[in-house]
Amino acid sequence: MTNEQLQQLTEQWSKDYFHQVFNHRVYFNRRLQTTGGRYHLSDHHIDINPKMIDEFDLDNLRGVVLHELCHYHLHLSGQDYHHRSPEFKLLLHQVGGARYAPATVSVKTRQSKKIIYQCLKCHATIIRKRHFNTSRYVCSRCGGHFKLISTS
Ligand SMILES: [Zn+2]
Ligand SMILES: [Zn+2]
Incomplete structure (x- = not known):
């Protein structure tokens, strides 16, 4: 999957699940190892671990993207975007985002x-x-x- 396809999917999922637009950038970032994705507070872009689609499927990718979009939408609307906040937990539950990214092959090998x-x-x-x-x-x-x- 290309960055452009990821961008389109993320924009679509933001509309479908949050009824809000995602007007920042999302990129695959191969440097992510143990995490599925990361939302950057400074410039609002999202990094996604490409293994979330390479080693798993589209459902898994969507779960990870929805998780990052929870941070994104809460942060931009001035709410508590941290994992522990009730707002985050509620929103993640509502949209059906992933709580944890699945362990990739490299993580499993390290944990073995x-x-x-x-x-x-x-x-x-x-x-x-x-x-x-x-x-x-x-x-x-x-x-x-x-x-x-x-x-x-
Ligand atoms: Zn998170
Ligand atoms: Zn010996």
Whole structure:
């Protein structure tokens, strides 16, 4: 999807769901990693993580855009635009915006489990996704046994 298509969709969704015009800019921003989108108070533009459409679908993109539009419309009408405000929660609920962006592949990978073992003999460390039996599995470098260092 192009920025221009995103712009058109956002303008349309603003009319359909908020009955108000969106007359600022919205862009895909690849630098967004963990968030689905961001509304900028300074110049009222919105950034959207392109993974919200690349890894998910149009419904998901709409949920994320509607979330940012809640910040946008509340801010421009002088209301409390913060996540914790009752106005924000009510508006988000009314338009059916997403409360949280779904975890992208890169976020999931980062969040996935890391189990670290260290060889007792040569002190080499290895990272595994699953636990293994330390009495059976030995170090390929020196034949030493491993001990569990940390689980995250
Ligand atoms: Zn938000
Ligand atoms: Zn070793």
